[in-house]
Amino acid sequence: MTAKLNVIGGGLAGCEAAWAAANLGVEVILHEMRPLSRTEAHETGLLAELVCSNSLKSLKLSTASGILKEELNRLGSLIISSAYKCTVKAGDALAVDRHLFAQEVTERLTNHPRITLVRNEVTELAGLEPVVVAAGPLASEGLCRALTARFLKNVLLKYRRLSFLSFYDAISPIVAAESLSESKTFRASRYKEGEGDYINCPMTPEEYGNLVTQLRTAQVQPLRPFEKPNYFQGCLPIEELARRGDDAMRFGPLKPVGLKDPRTNKRPYAVVQLRVENKAGTMYNMVGFQTRLKWGEQKRILRLIPGLEKAEFLRYGQVHRNTFINAPLLLKPTLQLKDNPEIFVAGQLVGVEGYVESAACGLLAGINAARLISGQPLLVPPQQTCLGALVSYITQAKVEDFQPMNINLGLLPPLEVRVKGRLQRKLKLADRALAAMDGWRESCLGWPSQ
Helix, strand or coil: CCCEEEEECCCHHHHHHHHHHHHCCCEEEEEECCCCCCCCCCCCCCCCCCCCCCEEEECCCCCHHHHHHHHHHHCCCHHHHHHHHCEECCCCEEEECHHHHHHHHHHHHHCCCCEEEEECCCCCCCCCCCEEECCCCCCCHHHHHHHHHHHHCCCCHHHHHHCEEEEEEEECCEEEHHHCCHHHCEEECCCCCCCCCEEEEEECHHHHHHHHHHHHHCCECCCCCCCCCCCCHHHCCHHHHHCCCCCCCCCCCCCCCCCCECCCCECCCEEEEEEECCCCCCEEEECCCCCCECHHHHHHHHCCCCCCCCCCEEECCEEEEEEEECHHHHECCCCEECCEEEEEECHHHHCECCHHHHHHHHHHHHHHHHHHHHCCCCCCCCCCCHHHHHHHHHHHCCHHHCCCECCCHHHCCCCCCCCCCHHHHHHHHHHHHHHHHHHHHHHCCCCCCC
């Protein structure tokens, strides 16, 4: 076995895996095909480029996302520490200037003495073991073919159709701040008094109803003949959500709860929120408006939203391929292939959904790959932690209908004692998770608790 670790993919998971392994003393070769080979969604050759939202979700320890971020922070996460250096205002969420963030991660990795960045497209795993495959949801067709062939070698015939799956993810539009109408919008963060971090576009019942009608009848970008729109339910295109019921959007991304229009002192019927995209505050992302509408239709329909009548679209929404394996069929909780311990898989490729979830799997894969090389026993985080609960889900879910999953408190084991109050229960889960993480990192990794 070579003393070097190959990591395929320079996204969040691959970067995290390379960083973790290198910091444990392993020489790492990080393979990234961009910019030599493009994807449907990336725009640069920078590592860790964010292609959808610029938000890593909530920082609150009453949320699963907040707990997971703190767990990663305590494990020395490259992605979380870099995000803290590149933040933009987003209420209780950790949002970043995506270009500064990608630059920060790229610089830290390329300056690491034990990491070598190679710009090439990997289409075959033979000879690369030990390897972490973290090619992400936009893995190249060549690598997908190699992975599919590799998985099918030892998979039962009845499961062949489940060995490699894909769904479609969609990107929200970005608009120029100077093109927004301040007279028709207001600034606020949900449930907070005074000026907040989001620009809110309030809608009347008539305006909302017209938007629903227009979205339902709009022209969309056609899928290729062999493609099926197998969307992840937590990231539906806005036009698809509109078709699911008159109030589907109003109880989803356009929910008005926790917001009050200062001009009327009342809660609007529906609200479209815009989140700042960069530190300069010149760009705003339309929260929850991921879409596969044709660009002309996006411009026409989205300008019906109050405050966006003259919106300048700096990036239109689009749909891109998102690929994942059947993790419960193929993976151990250590993120190794069941039939080849020298191959690790990480990131969205294993069936997790979300930036932080992808980075978390990359970090664990990097730790375990380094331990494999050094002859140490491999590790699985406690199920009381969000990282452990996530890994448990993806490796123990039902094989026949496995679907990607975000981290959520429902994945955690119930508390040993009953706690009154929803917030108190959530905070107790957080306390237990972080205590378990501290104990695990000290006893198993030998790193003192913070």
